Amino acid sequence: MSRTEPAVVTDRARAARASPRRATMPFRVRVRRSIPGILSVALVVFVMLVLFGPIIMLAVLSFDKSTIIALYWQGFTTQWYHDAWSNSDLRSAVQNSLVVAVIVTAFSMVLGTMTAFAITRFRFRGRGAVAGLAGAPLVVPWLMIGIGAAIFFFHYQVLPGMFPLSLWSVTAVQIICTFPLVTAVVASRLARFEGVQEEAAVDLGASRLQVLRRVILPQLTPALGAAAIFAFSWSFNNFEIDFFVGGYDQTFPVWVYSELKRAPNLPIINASSTLISAVQVLMVIVAWRLLLRDDTADERRGASTVIDALP
Amino acid sequence: MRGMTPWWLLSAPLVLLGIFFVAPLLTLFLIGFQHNSLFNVGGWTLSNYGTIFHTGSYRQIAVTTTEIATLTMLVQLLVGFPLAYVLAFRARGWELPVILLLVLADELNPIVRIYAYRVVLGREGIINRGLEAVGLVSSHHPLSWLLFDKFAVVVVLSTSYITYTVIPIYAAMKAIDPSLIEAATDLGAGWFRRTMRILVPLSAPGIFVAIILVYLPLFTEFATPTLVGGTGSYMLGQLNAELITESGDLGQGAALSALLLVATGVMAAAAYYLARLNRLDA
Numbered sequence: 161m162s163r164t165e166p167a168v169v170t171d172r173a174r175a176a177r178a179s180p181r182r183a184t185m186p187f188r189v190r191v192r193r194s195i196p197g198i199l200s201v202a203l204v205v206f207v208m209l210v211l212f213g214p215i216i217m218l219a220v221l222s223f224d225k226s227t228i229i230a231l232y233w234q235g236f237t238t239q240w241y242h243d244a245w246s247n248s249d250l251r252s253a254v255q256n257s258l259v260v261a262v263i264v265t266a267f268s269m270v271l272g273t274m275t276a277f278a279i280t281r282f283r284f285r286g287r288g289a290v291a292g293l294a295g296a297p298l299v300v301p302w303l304m305i306g307i308g309a310a311i312f313f314f315h316y317q318v319l320p321g322m323f324p325l326s327l328w329s330v331t332a333v334q335i336i337c338t339f340p341l342v343t344a345v346v347a348s349r350l351a352r353f354e355g356v357q358e359e360a361a362v363d364l365g366a367s368r369l370q371v372l373r374r375v376i377l378p379q380l381t382p383a384l385g386a387a388a389i390f391a392f393s394w395s396f397n398n399f400e401i402d403f404f405v406g407g408y409d410q411t412f413p414v415w416v417y418s419e420l421k422r423a424p425n426l427p428i429i430n431a432s433s434t435l436i437s438a439v440q441v442l443m444v445i446v447a448w449r450l451l452l453r454d455d456t457a458d459e460r461r462g463a464s465t466v467i468d469a470l471p
Numbered sequence: 472m473r474g475m476t477p478w479w480l481l482s483a484p485l486v487l488l489g490i491f492f493v494a495p496l497l498t499l500f501l502i503g504f505q506h507n508s509l510f511n512v513g514g515w516t517l518s519n520y521g522t523i524f525h526t527g528s529y530r531q532i533a534v535t536t537t538e539i540a541t542l543t544m545l546v547q548l549l550v551g552f553p554l555a556y557v558l559a560f561r562a563r564g565w566e567l568p569v570i571l572l573l574v575l576a577d578e579l580n581p582i583v584r585i586y587a588y589r590v591v592l593g594r595e596g597i598i599n600r601g602l603e604a605v606g607l608v609s610s611h612h613p614l615s616w617l618l619f620d621k622f623a624v625v626v627v628l629s630t631s632y633i634t635y636t637v638i639p640i641y642a643a644m645k646a647i648d649p650s651l652i653e654a655a656t657d658l659g660a661g662w663f664r665r666t667m668r669i670l671v672p673l674s675a676p677g678i679f680v681a682i683i684l685v686y687l688p689l690f691t692e693f694a695t696p697t698l699v700g701g702t703g704s705y706m707l708g709q710l711n712a713e714l715i716t717e718s719g720d721l722g723q724g725a726a727l728s729a730l731l732l733v734a735t736g737v738m739a740a741a742a743y744y745l746a747r748l749n750r751l752d753a
Contacts, residue, residue, distance in 0.1 A: 200562070203553055203554055212576070218583075304496070304691060307711065308498055311495070311721050312495040336488055433587070436583065440580065
């Protein structure tokens with residue numbers, strides 16, 4: 161953002177703008193100077209168009225009366241949203257996804273924060289190994305975790321009765337796929353303010369609980385909020401685990417997948433996808449604001465916070 | 472915090488990781504050495520691995536997978552490297568908004584995203600309709616290579632991973648002192664020389680992270696090639712999924728998974744080791 165731009169650059173830019181030479185600059189030179197800028201804008205626009213164009217088209221089509229994909233725009237309708245709402249398979253799939261995501265988020269927050277504390281606030285033998293193990297689910301492809309877990313549950317019938325392939329096994333496996341993300345976000349935030357403030361609080365007579373409530377939590381809250389949103393989103397989007405470990409229980413991604421394999425281009429896929437994507441856009445914006453909250457003063461650090469938060 | 476041991480904090484996470492992460496992965500290795508298909512269960516064997524290595528069609532699938540993964544990685548570097556440069560040095564006011572959009576692209580539901588590309592690329596999709604409207608393509612012969620072939624798979628995979636390509640390279644470039652580039656310009660270096668002598672070497676750690684984060688997972692892609700690919704783009708992840716869900720041959724599915732896991736692990740470790748040799752902080 162321009163306000164954090166080094167003063168030197170702005171001064172120089174202003175000087176260049178004011179310089180009489182610029183006005184007399186030949187047209188050809190002016191064109192050549194503007195090429196990098198134009199190319200930059202073109203590149204960004206191109207990438208964004210490829211990334212979001214299709215989703216935007218989907219949103220537009222979800223309001224289109226035409227049922228045949230070949231005929232575009234036969235008039236505005238909200239029919240497909242009513243249809244989507246009254247489709248019981250879709251509703252139960254979305255419900256399943258939401259319930260799983262809420263449970264996974266809650267567990268991931270607790271487990272992730274505990275792990276982050278242990279890794280950043282203690283020096284102990286095996287710390288590197290623990291950090292490696294806690295980070296491993298971020299690196300091992302979900303397809304492998306999904307297939308491994310499917311065979312494991314199916315073959316061994318662990319905890320008889322309770323764990324056939326179902327939403328329960330999905331929840332359990334998603335928790336271990338997701339809490340390392342929370343660990344990464346919280347650990348990077350904890351590493352920022354080291355132990356100094358906590359030691360100071362202890363020296364001043366604060367109890368352990370007081371340190372946690374008054375010193376650590378306030379500084380962690382934004383990061384925790386953002387981590388919760390990303391954890392929720394990871395769980396909601398986790399197709400591989402849902403598909404392999406879900407058994408007969410369908411979640412939203414699995415519902416879309418199986419609809420697509422049966423009869424493609426159903427208008428209710430458009431409508432439900434548009435709704436879900438809209439909610440996801442809002443959630444990411446909230447997470448973004450939370451992550452940037454303490455860092456607005458320093459843009460570079462602001463960007464790096466977000467990068468820390470990325471898996 | 473005196474008196475508290477880290478193991479107290481770590482007990483629950485470690486137990487869960489043990490049951491739901493380590494044990495399933497160990498199961499893959501174990502079952503891979505057993506007969507475990509619909510017709511034949513039990514007994515130790517090496518035949519699962521033998522089949523994988525000696526079946527010609529499997530080898531063909533591995534070649535196709537490598538092709539698609541490599542092509543996708545190249546496309547992403549060709550687009551992602553310049554984009555990271557633009558974000559780090561030229562974007563100013565829209566630097567953070569564009570990063571937000573990249574994060575957003577990653578957080579949208581992957582299956583929904585894949586479906587959206589089907590709507591655009593299909594025989595009766597937006598692109599073909601547009602070309603027909605302009606008269607470039609007749610409605611009887613739409614461009615059919617857009618969907619259900621390698622093209623669509625590479626496009627959709629590139630968009631799925633672009634966030635993980637751009638962000639690490641951008642982060643590495645952000646650490647480069649812009650005055651280095653200005654100095655090179657003042658000394659008469661053209662854009663190509665500035666790129667090759669300054670940008671690429673100094674952002675190498677970021678490029679390296681991007682390759683590990685993107686290239687290796689590409690080998691295990693399953694949903695994308697299933698939904699937008701065709702017979703010409705059948706990938707190892709699909710084969711692996713079908714061995715489990717359709718053929719019911721757990722032994723062979725587990726063996727293939729274990730192989731992919733070991734292969735990607737070895738590649739990641741080798742890359743990490745090489746990076747350390749070069750003193751890159753990765």
